[in-house]
Amino acid sequence: MPPLRVLVTRRLPGIALSMLEGRFHVDLQRSDRSLTTGELRLRIRKAHGLLCLPSDRVDRSVLEAAPLLRAIANCAVGVDNIDLDEARRRGIGVTNTPGVLTAATADLTWALILAVTRRVVEGDRLVRAGNFAGWSPTLLLGRSLEGKVLGVVGMGRIGRAVAKRARAFSMEVVYFSRTRLRRQEETVLGAHYLPLKRLLITADVLTLHLPRTPQTKELLGFQELARMKHGAFLINTSRGDIVHEPALIGALRSGRLAGAGLDVYAREPKVPARLRRMKQVVLLPHIGSATLETREAMATTAARNLIAMLERKASPNQVA
Ligand code: GLV
Numbered sequence: 001m002p003p004l005r006v007l008v009t010r011r012l013p014g015i016a017l018s019m020l021e022g023r024f025h026v027d028l029q030r031s032d033r034s035l036t037t038g039e040l041r042l043r044i045r046k047a048h049g050l051l052c053l054p055s056d057r058v059d060r061s062v063l064e065a066a067p068l069l070r071a072i073a074n075c076a077v078g079v080d081n082i083d084l085d086e087a088r089r090r091g092i093g094v095t096n097t098p099g100v101l102t103a104a105t106a107d108l109t110w111a112l113i114l115a116v117t118r119r120v121v122e123g124d125r126l127v128r129a130g131n132f133a134g135w136s137p138t139l140l141l142g143r144s145l146e147g148k149v150l151g152v153v154g155m156g157r158i159g160r161a162v163a164k165r166a167r168a169f170s171m172e173v174v175y176f177s178r179t180r181l182r183r184q185e186e187t188v189l190g191a192h193y194l195p196l197k198r199l200l201i202t203a204d205v206l207t208l209h210l211p212r213t214p215q216t217k218e219l220l221g222f223q224e225l226a227r228m229k230h231g232a233f234l235i236n237t238s239r240g241d242i243v244h245e246p247a248l249i250g251a252l253r254s255g256r257l258a259g260a261g262l263d264v265y266a267r268e269p270k271v272p273a274r275l276r277r278m279k280q281v282v283l284l285p286h287i288g289s290a291t292l293e294t295r296e297a298m299a300t301t302a303a304r305n306l307i308a309m310l311e312r313k314a315s316p317n318q319v320a
Helices: 016-021 037-043 058-066 082-089 102-117 120-128 156-170 181-189 196-201 223-228 245-253 292-312
Strands: 003-008 025-028 051-052 071-074 093-096 149-153 173-174 191-193 203-206 232-236 256-263 281-283
Touching: 003 016, 003 120, 003 173, 016 025, 016 156, 016 292, 037 058, 051 292, 058 082, 071 292, 082 093, 093 292, 102 120, 102 156, 102 203, 102 281, 102 292, 149 196, 156 181, 173 196, 181 191, 196 223, 203 281, 223 245, 245 256
Parallel strands: 003 025, 003 051, 051 071, 071 093, 149 173, 149 203, 173 191, 203 232, 232 256, 256 281
Antiparallel strands: none
């Protein structure tokens, strides 16, 4: 029997590709850019398996173009780039890579919290521009974290890892989540549950750690942002369109929010010019999980998931 064919949409760090090449015929997209949906439709025609990234839109039209497809391994924890209902309807298995990126994403969340509250990027720009004129009692005053309230929306693995790190900064933690943690977990994390409305008016720093689903799309719109504490900071390392971007821009402009740290955007890779012009905003290019160790682990996990599905074995990371 000829080997099964798998499409890999980008070069990956580590051993993932060699794991796949040992078993399958691999069609690798070699250039370092995302395939367009049209290109994906063409390349996927003969594939039995797909290893793809959050930047690949695997919509219904792509699945319709793939009559042989049996398995999709997304190299990410979020799977909002894949039409899961259509995949289920066609009996195509879908997996993600949870767990291995928890610490890296939680760390980057804290990098954003610190960068935005302590004006790290503004300071860097000032020094590079040759404008550092010596220590000043009023230069680039930020806001302290000690004793402030961190509001975590979404208490899955990443939300919990972010909450755990808050201890080191002596912050109080409140959270909102679809499922409330067990009492013992709340005690260990020192986190108190609040309904979303109360959380919004309580948090000095609000950080989002939800999956993007139809229910979480634009969860934070004009009304919700208007409820936030005056001078609060918003951090988003989950998915861009969980926040209504024009509402966010309005809240930053009016000063309701003192700043924002964003790693994700509603229409990636597009970032609104109005956001790019704001100095109270730190903008990163969706690098929450981007450490060498984590990206290697994600790629290996995705390859292992794909092999399991194509060899008709159970994968622990099956989401459809
Ligand atoms: C990245 O955004 C991921 O979902 O892993």
